[in-house]
Amino acid sequence: MADRIFRLDRRDLLAGLGATALAPALPSIAAAQARPTLALQAKASVIALRPGAPATPIWTLEGAAFRFKRGETLEVTLANGLPVPAVASWRGLDGVPAAEPLATRAPLASAARETLVIPLRHAGTFLCDLRLLGDGQARPSRALPLIVSESEPVAVDRDEVLLIEDWRLRPDGSAIAPGLDPGDTVPAYTINGLAVLDIPARVHQRLRLRFINGCQRTTIAVKIENHDVRVMALDGQPAEPFLARGGALVLAPGTRIDAFVDATAAPGTNSSILLHDGKDARPxxxxxxxxxxxxxxGPLPAALPLPSNGLPARLDLKSALRVDLSLGGPPADWVTPANFAISAAPAFRAKAGRIVVLALTNRAAIPTVFHLHGHHFRLLDRLDDGWKPFWLDTLAIDPGQTQRIAFAAEFAGRWLIESVATDWAAPRLVRWYSVE
Structure with missing residues (x-):
């Protein structure tokens, strides 16, 4: 029944898309004491994926808090309780080279601990996970959302995070990591760790729903029945508000979409939220x-755009550094994260402040997902005469297709780029680029 209501194929999914002598030091000491902290632990855990059956062993990244405010400086401690090296990868975190996995921070050994300091310069919906080294491991792992609130108030009644993840289950109920042949496994999906989630609302209540595609390889679409869905931010950055086409949100793996939904259904009614993976629709x-x-x-008036994070209003494409990058096909200069070496030549070098245009061509036979670390980009129009009215850090590209993106190389450092095909067995591949 759900499939008849909400029918999409794979191409549709990708289209939508701190004494007087010490007085000078006191402010910094006070600032350090007031600094918010986030304690992360990589550990073994379980998740209920089969009704009435034992829970499935997995690995996870757990944190004691995950909501902070823009302008704060966050002190993060990661303890690795796994039997293998781990590296935390931050999705959407711009301009923090000290936190950049592999290119700056080496994997953390088992039983080791590390601390880093992250300035939260942007508000938005972020994601942290262990999946950069996850291919072929003994167990799959869960991701952890990170929310940074705007400095200014936002006119919503509730703010909800909806983290959607996928799993591949063997007949014995164990789950396999990505990068392995799925064989006779069957897919399972969770939202905030549950098979189905109820989201309560009162009539005329405005909800900010932060949808996160935490799936390993799967592009999904999400549709809320009988409600308008107004997109307010993509990949953590404010957008010009627009209504989702057909009420459906399309999210590539790692994509985050903030949407406002006004509860308009009659009191006492339920509206299904359907997930479509290109094959089936399910509540x-x-x-x-x-x-x-x-x-x-009555309902609230139409929402104003979210406060800007200060990304540039315009990009001068005429003097841009232009680079062609091939995704998929023979690995060539792409390597798996386990084989990454900073001694390898970068994909490109850019001077700080330079505009960079990347032509991304997918030479694989299936859609491929590109992710840029360190900066957000604009998706350019076909003729390079403009760009879409939003910022991204993740983009799914159809086979044989070329997409052009542009970004201001604002932050000096060494940054990763990732590429992975939308197939469970496909390897995650990485390169790096330099801003000097």
Whole structure:
């Protein structure tokens, strides 16, 4: 039934897309004492993926808190309780070279601990995971969302994070890591670790729903029945608000979309939230409208854009550094993260402040996902005469297709780029680029 309501194929999924002598030091000491902290632990865990059956062993990244404010400086400690080296990879975190995996930070040995300091210069929806080294490991791992709130108030009644992840289960109920042949496994999906999630709401309540595709390789679409869905941010950066086409949100692996939804259904009704993976549609959550009186007399007015994070309003493409990058096909200069070496030649070098245009051509036979570390980019129009009204850090590209992206190389450092085909067995591949 759900499939008849919400029918998409793979191409549709990719189209939508711190005494007087010490006085000078006191401010910094006070600042350090007030600095928020995030304690992360990589550890073994379990997750319930089969009703009535034992939980499935997995690895996970757990944190004691995950909501912070823009402008704060976050002190992060990672303890590796896994039997293998681990590296935390931050998706959406611009301009923090000290946190860059592999290119700056080596994998953390088993039973070791490390600390880093991250300035939270941008508000938005972020993601941290262990998956850069996850291919072929003994168990798959969960991701951890990180939310940085805007400095200015945002007119919403509730703010909810919806982390969607996929799993491949063997007949015995164990789960395999990506990069392995899925064989006779079957797919399973969770939202915030549950098979199905209820999201309560009152009539005329405005919800900010932060959808995160934490899937390993799968591009998904999410549709909320009987409600308008207004896209407010993509990959952690504010966008010009727009209504999702057909009410469906398309998310490549690692993509984050912030959407505003006004509860408009009749009191006491449920609206399904459907997930489509290009093959099947299934209910993964419900928007449950309370029978209580409406929160207010009428709906809120149309939402204004979210406060800017200060990314440039315009990019001068005429004097841009232009680079062609091939994705998929023979590995060539691409390597698996386990074989990454900073001594390898970078994909390109750019002077700080230079505009860079990348022509990304997918030579694989299936869609491929590109992810840029360190900076967000604009997706250019076909004729290079403009760009889409949003910023991205992740982009899915159809086979044989070339997409052009542009970004201001604002932050000096060594940064990764990632490429992975949308197939469970496909290896994750990396290169690096330099901003000098």
């Amino acid at each position: 993964i959550a419900r928007l449950v409208t309370s029978a209580e009186p409406a929160l207010r007399a």
